[in-house]
Amino acid sequence: QPTKPTKFETDKAKLRRTIRQALSQAGSFDEFASLLLREGVTVKESRGRLSYLTPDRTKPITARKLGDDFDKAAVLALLTQNAHRAAEQTTAIPEYPHTQKERLREEKTAKTAPADNTLQRMVDREAKRAEGKGVGYDRWASLHNLKQMAATHNFLMENELLDLDKLDAAVESSRKALSEARESLRGIEQSISDKKSLRKVVNDYRR
Structure with missing residues (x-):
């Protein structure tokens, strides 16, 4: 048996x-x-x-x-x-010949593309197909999305954020830090505005 x-x-x-x-x-x-x-x-x-x-x-x-x-x-x-x-x-x-405008757009995209080690947004493949993107782009988008899924998982794992409570706490902490940074920036902008106004008053007085 x-x-x-x-x-x-x-x-x-x-x-x-x-x-x-x-x-x-x-x-x-x-x-x-x-x-x-x-x-x-x-x-x-x-x-x-x-x-x-x-x-x-x-x-x-x-x-x-x-x-x-x-x-x-x-x-x-x-x-x-x-x-x-x-x-x-x-x-x-066979690929359709690119126009000069398309080549320039691709070169610009390549120059401004973020580094491979940064987390990027997922590509909405259905929306891109609706825009008329071809098979080659869709193949790239599929691979891109898979890479981003893996990169996101690795990032969360390396930073011990797979636990939802920890992730929520980290998001809340980031929001708070961003809010404080914006508030600080408003103060700086106001200070710059006040100094510009003071300079204008001084210049007007000198005249």
Whole structure:
């Protein structure tokens, strides 16, 4: 009679399927992490080794326990293959020639784009499609949104703000600091205005 698999073995099998599905869609490690995060799985790297934390566990499952296909080297190799394949497919799609105005707009956007390590707003893909944005933009927006989801989660985790009470307290503290800064700015603006008025009075008196 075959031995019934333990819960841990069943959990590992389910996790392997989730990881494989994410790997089949991702073209970078950030995208891979984002796709896993959508399924409730957090991938972590420590000393060059990967581990995967599922929602129902307090300790992550190491890649070594899942198999060689899930260690860092294998994951990065597959992601690189996916990225090359996606690049080849993108190159194969003919692009409409850009007008000079569009090129200038893209160059301006590239110059003013925030750094990759800053949190950015999510892109409303449906609204952009309605504006007439094409497949290439939609693909970029999808990847951008996934990266922002992962970046936001990492930011909250690094700053210990995953707890809603702590997050609310941090937001309230920021609001208070912003309010105080605005009030201080009003005082400075009033002082500048008063000095300008005084200077005008002095100049008028000298005349």
